[in-house]
Amino acid sequence: MDNLSYLFAAYAIIFAVIFGYVLFIWRRQVALEAELRAMEARMRALTETAGAARKAESRAGS
Amino acid sequence: MNDRAVRLGLGLVTLALMLVALYMVFVYVPTEADQGIVQRIFYFHVPCAWVAFASFALVAIAGIFYLWLGQQVWDDLGYAAAETGMVFCTLVLVTGSIWAKPIWGAWWTWDSRLTTTLILWLLYGGYLMLRAMAGDSEQGARFGAVVGIVAAIDVPIVIVSVRLWRTIHPAVLVTRQGGHGLEDPRMVATLLVSLAAFTALFIWILCLRFVTLRMHTRLGALARTLALAEAAAHD
Numbered sequence: 001m002d003n004l005s006y007l008f009a010a011y012a013i014i015f016a017v018i019f020g021y022v023l024f025i026w027r028r029q030v031a032l033e034a035e036l037r038a039m040e041a042r043m044r045a046l047t048e049t050a051g052a053a054r055k056a057e058s059r060a061g062s
Numbered sequence: 063m064n065d066r067a068v069r070l071g072l073g074l075v076t077l078a079l080m081l082v083a084l085y086m087v088f089v090y091v092p093t094e095a096d097q098g099i100v101q102r103i104f105y106f107h108v109p110c111a112w113v114a115f116a117s118f119a120l121v122a123i124a125g126i127f128y129l130w131l132g133q134q135v136w137d138d139l140g141y142a143a144a145e146t147g148m149v150f151c152t153l154v155l156v157t158g159s160i161w162a163k164p165i166w167g168a169w170w171t172w173d174s175r176l177t178t179t180l181i182l183w184l185l186y187g188g189y190l191m192l193r194a195m196a197g198d199s200e201q202g203a204r205f206g207a208v209v210g211i212v213a214a215i216d217v218p219i220v221i222v223s224v225r226l227w228r229t230i231h232p233a234v235l236v237t238r239q240g241g242h243g244l245e246d247p248r249m250v251a252t253l254l255v256s257l258a259a260f261t262a263l264f265i266w267i268l269c270l271r272f273v274t275l276r277m278h279t280r281l282g283a284l285a286r287t288l289a290l291a292e293a294a295a296h297d
Contacts, residue, residue: 003100
């Protein structure tokens with residue numbers, strides 16, 4: 001291996017590792033955003049259901 | 063200005079600085095007289111080390127604040143910094159090894175600088191393994207904070223190792239005689255631009271990772287709230 005090959009290998013590894021790590025973070029972020037949206041939707045649905053149940057109860061009471 | 067815009071801005075600044083640094087490394091800076099073109103590895107090897115040291119110092123600072131204040135945000139910051147530091151510490155060892163082979167004739171020697179850097183890598187590898195095994199527990203976060211603080215003691219040892227012990231590792235930035243070992247001002251300029259590019263890269267990557275950890279924490283809190291709300295709805 002000549003010196004140019006060592007130089008190329010070093011820089012190729014640096015950029016491959018950095019890109020790989022950024023890709024890993026990006027994919028993790030996309031997955032977490034999807035999970036958060038799903039959970040927030042469930043929370044909203046639960047709140048609406050609870051609210052509707054309370055309204056029905058108060059109408060039945062009066 | 064929202065989060066995404068800040069992260070995008072940081073990414074663009076990093077990209078611009080990195081392109082300038084690459085131009086300077088491969089076109090602008092003269093070839094070093096003794097080592098030839100392989101010496102150009104130096105201009106990214108040293109900034110990787112700088113980022114690794116800064117990351118691990120941040121792990122220690124975040125650990126201190128977590129132990130003192132008990133706030134999850136400090137634990138998330140410490141973990142993000144540890145992971146970032148490990149990536150760049152790995153690059154230091156790998157690029158150093160690639161540079162060593164043509165110059166010293168060996169991929170590795172038990173030189174003081176190399177050995178103390180390997181110890182640093184192992185210490186923070188241990189931190190990440192501990193956190194992986196402990197999961198999201200508060201105890202894991204506390205142990206991690208302590209490990210992160212103690213392990214950071216190795217950072218100044220790595221830095222001064224070339225002065226304390228006999229070594230074949232170059233003492234370029236601060237020589238044993240005082241002053242620096244870069245003979246041409248273009249080399250100094252290239253190193254400074256590379257340091258700036260890697261500092262921007264460090265801040266950008268740290269922000270990205272920190273945001274994912276905060277999202278994970280928020281997800282955990284939301285899951286607990288949801289579980290309680292669902293339990294209450296069924297009662």
